[in-house]
Amino acid sequence: MKYLIIIPFLFLLGCNDSKNKSSDTFTEEQNVIGTWASNCFQSYDVPEPVYSIAEYHITNEKISHIFNNYSDSECSTVYSGSENLWEGYTGTYILLDDVATTSGIDAKWLEVTISVVSANDLVIEIGLYQNNDELLQVLDEEEMYIISSAPIYIQK
Numbered sequence: 001m002k003y004l005i006i007i008p009f010l011f012l013l014g015c016n017d018s019k020n021k022s023s024d025t026f027t028e029e030q031n032v033i034g035t036w037a038s039n040c041f042q043s044y045d046v047p048e049p050v051y052s053i054a055e056y057h058i059t060n061e062k063i064s065h066i067f068n069n070y071s072d073s074e075c076s077t078v079y080s081g082s083e084n085l086w087e088g089y090t091g092t093y094i095l096l097d098d099v100a101t102t103s104g105i106d107a108k109w110l111e112v113t114i115s116v117v118s119a120n121d122l123v124i125e126i127g128l129y130q131n132n133d134e135l136l137q138v139l140d141e142e143e144m145y146i147i148s149s150a151p152i153y154i155q156k
Contacts, residue, residue, distance in 0.1 A: 038151035040075035
């Protein structure tokens with residue numbers, strides 16, 4: 001059975017006081033479209049450590065967040081353990097209203113729709129902050145949006 005899942009998430013693009021609905025997709029001027037990849041980082045400990053290189057792929061219509069999982073800290077040996085690890089998602093998005101973060105930076109609120117073949121529904125919220133060539137995740141801590149220091153995604 002195929003389910004449609006709506007995933008809201010944030011995409012921070014800098015300071016903007018506008019709270020109006022923005023365009024439906026990112027523009028080239030926003031410099032977000034492209035591929036962003038993290039360095040190798042420890043992502044799981046189930047029961048042995050698992051390392052990942054995470055990537056965002058963003059076009060003017062679609063977004064994906066993919067985890068490439070490895071058994072070693074250099075991310076050279078593909079993970080082949082028995083654990084069923086998160087591998088990411090792909091979907092379409094539309095830009096919605098801006099929201100304010102605790103650090104005073106406005107975030108773009110996105111609604112992402114993905115199709116999942118599963119008996120379990122999947123709903124997540126995610127935020128991103130673009131700072132020149134870097135992309136950082138934003139954490140939602142009791143409706144307060146905090147910019148995370150790791151992992152850092154670099155545009156390819």
